């Protein structure tokens with residue numbers, strides 16, 4: 001095997017015990033068909049269902065597999081980030097470990113890469129086996145992000161994508177804590193294209209994205225790439241100011257002309273008060289979202305903590321806090337494997 005593999009497959013794993021064997025088999029099948037070298041980095045995101053042990057066994061049996069064990073559950077986007085940090089390939093491929101993104105699509109992504117594209121994202125032409133609710137919220141989410149963000153994030157694409165080492169290297173230097181990885185790869189630029197695929201049903205287990213996490217994820221996506229929620233306040237304030245002028249004029253006119261008490265009474269006042277307070281609290285929430293993220297970034301903690309690794313080459317560990325410079329961290333690599341966990 002050459003010093004550096006051509007492909008690095010990065011798969012975040014959080015309680016996927018029933019999927020791992022088949023997932024690794026399918027990745028091997030798909031990648032072997034390219035005839036080029038590859039590595040598979042399984043990032044254990046604090047699994048509690050025995051996934052870790054299965055991964056260690058798989059890695060012990062196949063030298064192309066390695067395991068990066070995070071110290072707790074850091075979340076999908078951070079797990080992906082850890083995998084990219086450790087990846088050594090000339091192309092890095094992000095893929096879910098639940099077989100919703102079929103590994104058989106990887107060679108098609110690789111073909112586009114060889115045509116000269118630096119980012120090849122997989123576009124979901126169809127989603128199978130997901131509830132109406134999930135499909136509806138996902139559709140809404142992608143369209144909203146597309147509309148209000150400043151960069152061109154393609155709709156209906158998840159994190160399943162291939163990126164050239166140049167893009168991976170830029171990504172390694174983007175150390176923000178609230179991460180929307182698919183937006184970040186779009187932000188980098190270069191030549192990007194999409195390949196359509198059918199998103200399969202989850203092979204085993206349940207989704208790890210309940211509504212609460214989906215909302216947090218959507219907020220990260222929006223605040224990472226848009227100031228639109230802050231800017232709409234000015235429009236709302238214009239609308240309310242205009243409304244007050246118009247209503248004020250109408251009420252004054254009616255009272256003077258007819259001497260009648262329009263909009264009189266406490267009920268009107270209370271309703272308006274509640275409505276306006278709700279606007280104000282909503283916008284305080286919006287501002288709070290940006291302020292909290294600013295605070296979080298300023299603490300500058302590391303993005304994740306690695307508890308153990310298996311199957312990595314010695315020089316594969318990224319520099320602490322990943323303050324990498326333009327140089328590739330893997331250039332001076334040794335070929336000794338470090339199999340100690």
Ligand code: UDP
Nearest residue numbers: 012013014045075076079096097207208209
């Ligand atoms: N995942 C993870 N950490 C988490 C949640 C999810 O590493 O906190 C992994 C999970 O094991 C899977 C991928 O991220 O490989 C996508 O998660 P999931 O399938 O639950 O999301 P969905 O496809 O339902 O959006």
Ligand code: MG
Nearest residue numbers: 096098100202
């Ligand atoms: Mg999934």
